Amino acid sequence: MKVVIYRLGDSQYATPVxxxxxxxxxxxxRPVPGAASHILGVANLRGSVIAVSDLRALLHIEEQELTAESRLLISEGNGxxxxxxLDIADCALDAWEVVGEQRVWQREDQLIVWEELGANG
Known part of the structure; x- marks a missing residue:
């Protein structure tokens, strides 16, 4: 299977491509008054309005300023x-191990955490 690998702080995460x-x-x-705390607001993506979520807030990771490397992953119409x-990589499904309540993959010297995005994630 192919996964998109991305960074949040010092950790790496992967989502199926x-x-x-x-x-x-x-x-x-643009901020949306009264939105949930993880919702940063809405953005115009090529003529479509999308909700933009702070994945750090959803995963309870310390807040950080946006940088030139910051990106939006678009999944099911949300950002x-x-x-x-970081990468799009091939990974065998059986390479993922369950540790506690998380699925992780040891890729070279980096531990990558599985993260489903979207409505089912």
Whole structure:
């Protein structure tokens, strides 16, 4: 299977490539009053309005400023802010191990955490 690998802080995460419609540079985000705390707002992606979520907040990772490497992963019509998109890699499904409540993959010297995005994630 193919996965998109991305960074949040010092950790790396992976999502199946079929769950990701595109990887985009950051777009202007307009806040939405009363939205959930993980919702940064909405953005215009090629004429479509998408909700933009802070993946750090969803995963309970310390907040950090956006940088030139920050990207939006677009999944099921929603945008998820990540610190950096790193790679698209092949990985055998049986390479993933369950540790506690997480699925992880030891790729060379890096431990990568499985993260489903979208409505089913």
């Amino acid at each position: 079929e769950k990701i419609q595109s990887i985009e540079r950051m777009l202007p985000i 998820y802010v990540v610190d950096e998109a």
